Amino acid sequence: MTFEQFIFYLFSAVTLFSAVGVVTARNPVYAALLLILAFFSSAATWVLLEAEFLGVVLVLVYVGAVMVLFLFVIMMLDIKLDPLREGFIRYLPVGLVVAIAVAAEMILVMKSKSFSDVPIPEAAPLSSSNTEALGEILYTEYVYPFEIAAVILVVAIIAAIALTLRRRKGVKKQDPGKQVRTQRADRVKLIKMKAEVKTKMKAEKGR
Amino acid sequence: MDTLTTFLNGFLPEGLTTLIVILLKIIAILLPLILAVAYTTFAERKIIGYMQVRMGPNRVGPKGWLQPIADTVKLMFKEIITPTKSSKMVFFIAPMLALAPALAVWAVIPFWDGGVLANVNAGLLLVLAITSLDVFGVILAGWASNSKYAILSSLRVGAQVVAYEIAMGFALVGVLMAAGSLNLTEIVRAQSGGIQHWFVWPLIGLFLVYFISGVAETNRAPFDVAEGESEIVAGFHVEYSGMAFALFFLAEYASMILISTLTALLFLGGWLSPFGHALDNVPVLGSILGDGFHWLLIKASIFLFCYLWFRATFPRYRYDQIMRLGWKVLIPVTLVWIFGEGIAIALGWKPWL
Numbered sequence: 378m379t380f381e382q383f384i385f386y387l388f389s390a391v392t393l394f395s396a397v398g399v400v401t402a403r404n405p406v407y408a409a410l411l412l413i414l415a416f417f418s419s420a421a422t423w424v425l426l427e428a429e430f431l432g433v434v435l436v437l438v439y440v441g442a443v444m445v446l447f448l449f450v451i452m453m454l455d456i457k458l459d460p461l462r463e464g465f466i467r468y469l470p471v472g473l474v475v476a477i478a479v480a481a482e483m484i485l486v487m488k489s490k491s492f493s494d495v496p497i498p499e500a501a502p503l504s505s506s507n508t509e510a511l512g513e514i515l516y517t518e519y520v521y522p523f524e525i526a527a528v529i530l531v532v533a534i535i536a537a538i539a540l541t542l543r544r545r546k547g548v549k550k551q552d553p554g555k556q557v558r559t560q561r562a563d564r565v566k567l568i569k570m571k572a573e574v575k576t577k578m579k580a581e582k583g584r
Numbered sequence: 585m586d587t588l589t590t591f592l593n594g595f596l597p598e599g600l601t602t603l604i605v606i607l608l609k610i611i612a613i614l615l616p617l618i619l620a621v622a623y624t625t626f627a628e629r630k631i632i633g634y635m636q637v638r639m640g641p642n643r644v645g646p647k648g649w650l651q652p653i654a655d656t657v658k659l660m661f662k663e664i665i666t667p668t669k670s671s672k673m674v675f676f677i678a679p680m681l682a683l684a685p686a687l688a689v690w691a692v693i694p695f696w697d698g699g700v701l702a703n704v705n706a707g708l709l710l711v712l713a714i715t716s717l718d719v720f721g722v723i724l725a726g727w728a729s730n731s732k733y734a735i736l737s738s739l740r741v742g743a744q745v746v747a748y749e750i751a752m753g754f755a756l757v758g759v760l761m762a763a764g765s766l767n768l769t770e771i772v773r774a775q776s777g778g779i780q781h782w783f784v785w786p787l788i789g790l791f792l793v794y795f796i797s798g799v800a801e802t803n804r805a806p807f808d809v810a811e812g813e814s815e816i817v818a819g820f821h822v823e824y825s826g827m828a829f830a831l832f833f834l835a836e837y838a839s840m841i842l843i844s845t846l847t848a849l850l851f852l853g854g855w856l857s858p859f860g861h862a863l864d865n866v867p868v869l870g871s872i873l874g875d876g877f878h879w880l881l882i883k884a885s886i887f888l889f890c891y892l893w894f895r896a897t898f899p900r901y902r903y904d905q906i907m908r909l910g911w912k913v914l915i916p917v918t919l920v921w922i923f924g925e926g927i928a929i930a931l932g933w934k935p936w937l
Contacts, residue, residue, distance in 0.1 A: 429706050
């Protein structure tokens with residue numbers, strides 16, 4: 378076993394165990410943490426395949442951004458585990474049937490000729506930068522799918538905002554631009570007036 | 585290093601030699617870094633002290649120079665208290681998760697031409713990816729502490745870091761467009777030829793955005809709502825004591841030094857001398873005025889000083905205004921800047937070349 382194979386098996390084992398852990402963990406925060414570990418170790422496997430761009434982006438996008446928001450939500454939810462586990466036995470047969478069906482389908486697909494006949498591609502030379510290669514192919518050959526994906530994402534963002542945005546009347550909001558633009562004259566007014574002490578004294582004299 | 589490698593190869597198998605040499609290099613990077621962290625805390629207290637017209641620590645050792653050592657010793661001997669009903673494992677993993685990425689990034693940082701532990705192709709992306717892991721330490725610490733203050737703080741950090749990471753990433757996109765490479769050594773080399781070739785000038789907007797989001801990313805003043813003493817006591821590390829607390833401290837300062845160094849590398853030409861090669865032949869001063877590690881040190885120190893200066897100068901931002909600054913000001917600025925830069929590159933109009 379070469380050192381590379383050793384690393385591959387190590388990271389694959391970690392990925393598998395953490396993936397199983399995601400499903401079996403009792404605490405949802407632990408499940409999310411194990412999912413992070415699964416992402417991270419599969420990113421390591423990708424780097425081992427010399428797809429360093431994809432590996433790094435997996436960490437950057439999924440671990441660094443998506444999972445942070447995920448954890449964020451999970452930590453704020455008050456999840457009670459007992460109601461979730463209710464009826465486990467009742468749904469077990471259905472679940473088993475689905476699991477067996479999916480497993481059988483996957484095995485059939487993996488064993489099919491279109492999978493096993495594909496020759497293993499040669500490793501790219503180490504000096505080549507696959508960031509550049511990916512960028513080139515993404516912006517030439519796959520430019521339409523790429524742009525369509527971008528548009529779909531923008532639509533999703535706008536839809537999410539439109540669903541949650543509500544304008545209430547009578548809410549006092551700050552306008553930072555206005556706040557920055559205020560001058561001294563808007564807030565402070567200097568008035569000339571006679572000193573109050575004297576008038577008070579006069580009043581006392583008059584009494 | 586080469587002589588060491590050949591010496592070790594004499595009686596050790598090759599794989600083991602490589603491992604030993606890499607480990608030695610890691611120690612050679614981390615030991616000065618941790619010392620630098622210790623003395624940054626000292627510098628912070630001194631500098632802010634002088635800015636507020638007081639002396640700062642001056643009792644331990646000559647002129648207070650042993651203060652950080654005394655602090656470390658004190659922290660080491662303090663008891664680590666775990667809150668009741670806290671999640672013990674996550675509670676102890678969190679500080680390590682905060683520190684490990686802050687130290688791991690230094691593997692791809694070049695200190696001089698060729699002076700880098702791992703010259704990775706996608707170095708800049710790797711830096712961005714690993715620094716994005718920093719936040720988990722803080723978030724998990726907040727959650728595991730089983731404390732209202734801590735979880736509020738970790739929620740604040742989560743939203744803030746995700747927001748500013750976008751602006752930071754876009755600023756880096758501008759840099760890699762100008763340099764045409766993701767490799768940090770290549771990026772610095774693209775700026776060679778004196779001070780007028782540095783990326784600060786054409787990318788001044790991105791430079792400002794990068795440094796501001798760097799300050800926000802490390803949760804330092806004026807963006808330190810994560811540990812806003814006036815509202816949530818000490819934020820995510822209220823429940824931590826002793827060395828567990830010290831690890832968070834270490835991580836914060838290591839990230840500060842990292843952001844300063846990265847700003848120097850990406851925008852101020854790293855180890856390159858501001859005079860280019862014009863003064864290389866000056867008899868005595870030639871080696872000092874030429875390129876070298878000392879320039880990186882000076883440039884990084886300037887930004888580190890700015891960090892401390894900000895803390896002494898600015899009041900803390902209000903939370904909604906932090907979000908506004910990140911999403912509505914910094915991100916649009918970077919987008920417009922990248923667009924303009926793209927047009928300039930497409931037209932072959934590169935004033936900085």
